[in-house]
Amino acid sequence: MKIKHPTITLMKKIYFLAFLFISWNALAQGLPGLGAGTTPNNRPILHGKNWVAITGKPLAATAGSMIFQQGGNAVDAACAMIAATSTMWDVLSWGGETQALIYNPNTKKVIGINAMGVAPTGATVDFYKSQGMDYPPQFGPLAATTPGTPGGIMTMLAEFGTMSLEQVLKPAMDLAKGYPIEAQTANAIENNKDKIKEWPYSKKVFLPHLGEQREAPSAGEIFVQEDLYQTLLKLVEAERAALKAKKSRKEAIYAAYDRFYKGDIAKEIVRGTREQGGLFTEADLANWKVKIEEPLQVNYRGVDVYKLQEWTQGPALLQSLNILENFDLKSMGYNSANYINTVYQAMSLAFADRDFYYGDPAFVKSPMKSLLSKEYAKERAKLIGEVNDPKITAGDPYPYQGESNPYLNLLNKNKQTVAALSPEDLKAGLDEKFLADFQSGTTSVQTADAEGWVVSVTPSGGWIPAVIAGNTGVGLSQRMQSFVLDENLNPYNLPEPGKRPRVTLTPSLAMKDGKPYLAFSVQGGDSQDQNLLQFFLNVVEFDMNVQEAVEAPNFNSYQMQSSFGDHEIRPGAITLREDTPEWIRRDLLRKGYIMDFWNKTSGPITAIWIDWKHGTLWGGASNYGDDYGIAW
Structure with missing residues (x-):
C-alpha cells in the first residue's frame, strides 16, 4: 500500500490553492492566466493549416473531415456535417x-x-x-x-x-x-x-x-x-x-x-x-x-460582429454589445460581482426588446435600425444600476429612427403589468421543467478552410x-x-400561414480589420446568445485563446421570456459555476440575485479563431457536452 506523506499532501494543497488564486486574480485583472495558450484546458486547442471542422457530435465532425480530405471547401464540409447530425437525431432531424x-x-x-x-x-x-x-x-x-x-x-x-x-x-x-x-x-x-x-x-x-x-x-x-x-x-x-x-x-x-x-x-x-x-x-x-439575406452587424471596440436578422434572437447579442460598450468591463475583472451584474442587466435590457419586438420581417418590420443604434444603447445603458432590476421591460426605440411606435399602447400595458408585480411574484426559482424548456437543445457547426471560407451554423x-x-x-x-398567441407579449411574433417564428437559433461571425476573426455558435435554446456574448467578451476583453474562452465559466440568466413551453420568465435567477468564490456570491445576493450552481456552465460552444499572423486556424470545442472537432 502506498502511503501519502502528510507534509507532501499539505504542500500539494497549498500549491493548488496558490495556483487557483493566481489564475483567478489574473483573470480578474483581465490577464490571460499563465500566458495565452498555456492555461490548462480540459481539451486541447485544435490547430489547422488547411481546415477545421467542429460540431456537436464526433461522428458529424468525422463527416466534415471526410469531405475536406476529398477536396471540398468549408461550405461542402458544413453541409455534410448538418446532414450527418440531422441523421443522428439527438437535437435535430431532416425536417x-x-x-x-x-x-x-x-x-x-x-x-x-x-x-x-x-x-x-x-x-x-x-x-x-x-x-x-x-x-x-x-x-x-x-x-x-x-x-x-x-x-x-x-x-x-x-x-x-x-x-x-x-x-x-x-x-x-x-x-x-x-x-x-x-x-x-x-x-x-x-x-x-x-x-x-x-x-x-x-x-x-x-x-x-x-x-x-x-x-x-x-x-x-x-x-x-x-x-x-x-x-x-x-x-x-x-x-x-x-x-x-x-x-x-x-x-x-x-x-x-x-x-x-x-x-x-x-x-x-x-x-x-x-x-x-x-x-x-x-x-x-x-x-x-x-x-439568402443580408445579416445585421454592429462594431464593438473595432470588431464587426454579424448575426442573422430578427427572425432569430441573434440581434439581442448585438444590442448587448452596444450597451456594454458604455462600460469598462476589463477594469471590473473577469466574472467579478460588478461584471456579472453589469452584463446580466445589459442582457436583460436587450432580451426584453427581443421578447417584444422581434419577429419575421417579411410580415411585420421590427424597428431594428434604432434597436441597433448606439444612441438607443446609450439610453438603455443608463438603466443599469448597482442592484439588479427584476422589472426591466422593453424600451421604445422608434423615436431613434424618427417614427412613432405603432404598439405603444401594448408597451405601456406591459410596463404597468410588470410594475404591479409583488416581491413574491419575483422570487420564482428554477424547476426542472423550466430549465429543460429554456435550454432546449440544438447543435452547432463551424468550418473554415485555407481558401478563406468560414461558416457558422446552428441547425435544429x-x-x-x-x-x-x-x-x-x-x-x-x-x-x-x-410563436406566441397573445399580442401583449409580442405583436410581431403571432402565427400566420407562411410566417417564420422568432427562433433562438443564432450562428455568429466576427470580422476584424476587414478579415474573418471568429466563427462561433452554441447549443441550448434561450441560453445561446448569453453564452456567445460571454465567449466573445472572454476573447476580446480578457485575451483568452479560443479554447480557454469556450471552457471558461459563464453565468446564465433567466430574466427573459422562454421561447419554449409556457414562455415563462424568472427575473433575477442566475446559474453560476460551483467554484464561484464566496465573496462574489455574497455580493450577488446583496444585488438581488437568486442563485443556482452547476458543475459546468461554459455552455457547449464551438468556435474557430483565425490567426492571420501565422496563417493558421485555431479551433475550440467546449468541455460541456459532446462537442468535437478535427483539424488539419
Missing part, C-alpha cells in the same frame, strides 16, 4: 431548420442563410386558441413548421460549395444505413417512448424492440433508418438524372431540391403529416424558399420525441412553439 452565416472570400462579404420553415396553412392564432391552447404545442404535428434543413443544405451547396450532393450526402446515407447509436440519443428515445408511440411512423423508426422491457435501441446498437436512406437516395437520383441530362452542378442540386419540396417526397411528407393531424399542404412546401428542430412524416424517415420540427 428541422438550418440557419447559417457564411464568409465568402471571393466577394469578401458575410451572407446569411435563412432556411427556417414557416407556419403551414391554417396555423393562426384563432386556430390554436380554438384547440384550447395558450401557446402552440411543444410536440406533435401541430408543433411543426415546414421542413427547412434539406433546402438549406442544398442551397448552401449549390450557391457556395464545390461538390455534388451525392458526395456531400454520402456520410449521412452511410449513417442512415446503420450506425452505433450514442447513449444520449438512445436513452432519450427510451425516456420518451410513450409519446413516440402516439405517432405510428415514429414508433416504427425509433422503437425496434416493441414489447420488450427496453423498446428503444441500446447504446452502441446499430440503428437503421431505411425510410430516411431511401429519401436521401431519391435526392441523389434526382441529381444524377439532371447531370445525365447535361445540367450544371448547381442545376442538378436544385433538381433534387425540387423533388423534395415539389415532387414525390413532398407528397408523402404532406400525406403522412395530415394523417397524424398536421396542417401541411403541398402548396406550403412548394411555395417555401430559402432566403425535429428533436426527440419527433413526429416522422409518413414513410420518409423525416422527423418534423417543433418550432411552432416559438
Whole structure:
C-alpha cells in the first residue's frame, strides 16, 4: 500500500490553492492566466493549416473531415456535417431548420442563410386558441413548421460549395444505413417512448424492440433508418438524372431540391403529416424558399460582429454589445460581482426588446435600425444600476429612427403589468421543467478552410420525441412553439400561414480589420446568445485563446421570456459555476440575485479563431457536452 506523506499532501494543497488564486486574480485583472495558450484546458486547442471542422457530435465532425480530405471547401464540409447530425437525431432531424452565416472570400462579404420553415396553412392564432391552447404545442404535428434543413443544405451547396450532393450526402446515407447509436440519443428515445408511440411512423423508426422491457435501441446498437436512406437516395437520383441530362452542378442540386419540396417526397411528407393531424399542404412546401439575406452587424471596440436578422434572437447579442460598450468591463475583472451584474442587466435590457419586438420581417418590420443604434444603447445603458432590476421591460426605440411606435399602447400595458408585480411574484426559482424548456437543445457547426471560407451554423428542430412524416424517415420540427398567441407579449411574433417564428437559433461571425476573426455558435435554446456574448467578451476583453474562452465559466440568466413551453420568465435567477468564490456570491445576493450552481456552465460552444499572423486556424470545442472537432 502506498502511503501519502502528510507534509507532501499539505504542500500539494497549498500549491493548488496558490495556483487557483493566481489564475483567478489574473483573470480578474483581465490577464490571460499563465500566458495565452498555456492555461490548462480540459481539451486541447485544435490547430489547422488547411481546415477545421467542429460540431456537436464526433461522428458529424468525422463527416466534415471526410469531405475536406476529398477536396471540398468549408461550405461542402458544413453541409455534410448538418446532414450527418440531422441523421443522428439527438437535437435535430431532416425536417428541422438550418440557419447559417457564411464568409465568402471571393466577394469578401458575410451572407446569411435563412432556411427556417414557416407556419403551414391554417396555423393562426384563432386556430390554436380554438384547440384550447395558450401557446402552440411543444410536440406533435401541430408543433411543426415546414421542413427547412434539406433546402438549406442544398442551397448552401449549390450557391457556395464545390461538390455534388451525392458526395456531400454520402456520410449521412452511410449513417442512415446503420450506425452505433450514442447513449444520449438512445436513452432519450427510451425516456420518451410513450409519446413516440402516439405517432405510428415514429414508433416504427425509433422503437425496434416493441414489447420488450427496453423498446428503444441500446447504446452502441446499430440503428437503421431505411425510410430516411431511401429519401436521401431519391435526392441523389434526382441529381444524377439532371447531370445525365447535361445540367450544371448547381442545376442538378436544385433538381433534387425540387423533388423534395415539389415532387414525390413532398407528397408523402404532406400525406403522412395530415394523417397524424398536421396542417401541411403541398402548396406550403412548394411555395417555401430559402432566403439568402443580408445579416445585421454592429462594431464593438473595432470588431464587426454579424448575426442573422430578427427572425432569430441573434440581434439581442448585438444590442448587448452596444450597451456594454458604455462600460469598462476589463477594469471590473473577469466574472467579478460588478461584471456579472453589469452584463446580466445589459442582457436583460436587450432580451426584453427581443421578447417584444422581434419577429419575421417579411410580415411585420421590427424597428431594428434604432434597436441597433448606439444612441438607443446609450439610453438603455443608463438603466443599469448597482442592484439588479427584476422589472426591466422593453424600451421604445422608434423615436431613434424618427417614427412613432405603432404598439405603444401594448408597451405601456406591459410596463404597468410588470410594475404591479409583488416581491413574491419575483422570487420564482428554477424547476426542472423550466430549465429543460429554456435550454432546449440544438447543435452547432463551424468550418473554415485555407481558401478563406468560414461558416457558422446552428441547425435544429425535429428533436426527440419527433413526429416522422409518413414513410420518409423525416422527423418534423417543433418550432411552432416559438410563436406566441397573445399580442401583449409580442405583436410581431403571432402565427400566420407562411410566417417564420422568432427562433433562438443564432450562428455568429466576427470580422476584424476587414478579415474573418471568429466563427462561433452554441447549443441550448434561450441560453445561446448569453453564452456567445460571454465567449466573445472572454476573447476580446480578457485575451483568452479560443479554447480557454469556450471552457471558461459563464453565468446564465433567466430574466427573459422562454421561447419554449409556457414562455415563462424568472427575473433575477442566475446559474453560476460551483467554484464561484464566496465573496462574489455574497455580493450577488446583496444585488438581488437568486442563485443556482452547476458543475459546468461554459455552455457547449464551438468556435474557430483565425490567426492571420501565422496563417493558421485555431479551433475550440467546449468541455460541456459532446462537442468535437478535427483539424488539419
